[in-house]
Amino acid sequence: MFNDNIKKRLMTTDPAQIGHFIEGGYMKPEIKPIYKNAKIAGPAYTVRAIGDDSTIVYYAMERAPKGSVIVIDRGGDQTFSCCGEIVALLAKEMGMEGIVVDGPATDSMAIEEMQFPVFATGLSPVTTRHIGLTGEFDIQVSCGGAVVNPGDIIFGDSDGVIVIKPELLEELVEKAEAADKNEEEWIKAFKSGRIMSDYLNIDKLIENDTQGYINELKKI
Structure with a gap:
């Protein structure tokens, strides 16, 4: 079970250390933090946001428990950024632990300045819009080549991100x-x-x- 004590213990070790003992559940190396020293540990709250519409991201964050890591499946899109300064700031103020997106982010300098952990495949100046046409949340998603279910533990630092089943965490x-x-x-x-x-x-x-x-x- 994820709690403050287990989070503290995770934050004193590294994903690479746990990586010795898992045979799956690791995201591709392309998923990296926007700024070097970012580190996250928390239960996943999942979102699937397709194409240039990211309205579902805000919708999902308003329903996510505090301390969640927002994990965003972009359906393979590597052009449109659905996470920039405003999304990161809102997530931070709403008590989220961080954001992991299987696609590019933007506003990297602002995100680094606010010191809110955002992990992405890269950066893009092309951003999504608020249309509200499509999207899903609190479902099984794919992020960085890893299957992520709601409640899976997301653990990441400058080396990358792993996904841990809650029953294996301790x-x-x-x-x-x-x-x-x-x-x-x-x-x-x-x-x-x-x-x-x-x-x-x-x-x-x-x-x-x-x-x-x-x-x-x-x-x-």
Whole structure:
């Protein structure tokens, strides 16, 4: 279950750490934050906004619980930006955690100045309009090549975004925290002259035991 404590724990680790332990649920590398140090962790509230009409984004945000990450499926469109300064500001003031859009954003300088996390495939000066012709919300969507269901946990930083099923969250956070501790020890050890073979029997793993190698990786 997502709560303030689990959010705090997530924000002290990284998506890349959890990435060691998942076999799916990661968005394509094109999904990046508008500004370098952005980081988000929160349950998804999903939107599908097609073409040059983004009215549904506002409609959905007015129904999203505070703390949500607004995840926007653009149906493959990579021309029209449905998220700029006004959308980001409104989301911030309404208590949203951030926005992830499978398409371009705009007004990057303003978004960086307000320090509200927006993740997108890039930037575009061509924006959507308020027509109200189409759109859906609170449904299963596709974003960055990943399937996202309402309530899935969105965790992202400058390295990218992953999608975590709520029932797997606690276990994955525990694994990430243990891996963080391992890495702290490794960093100290490697700076003192040790090498990975001091911790793993790499020769055996590579030369004799492919399956053992896979099992060892799962422990890291």
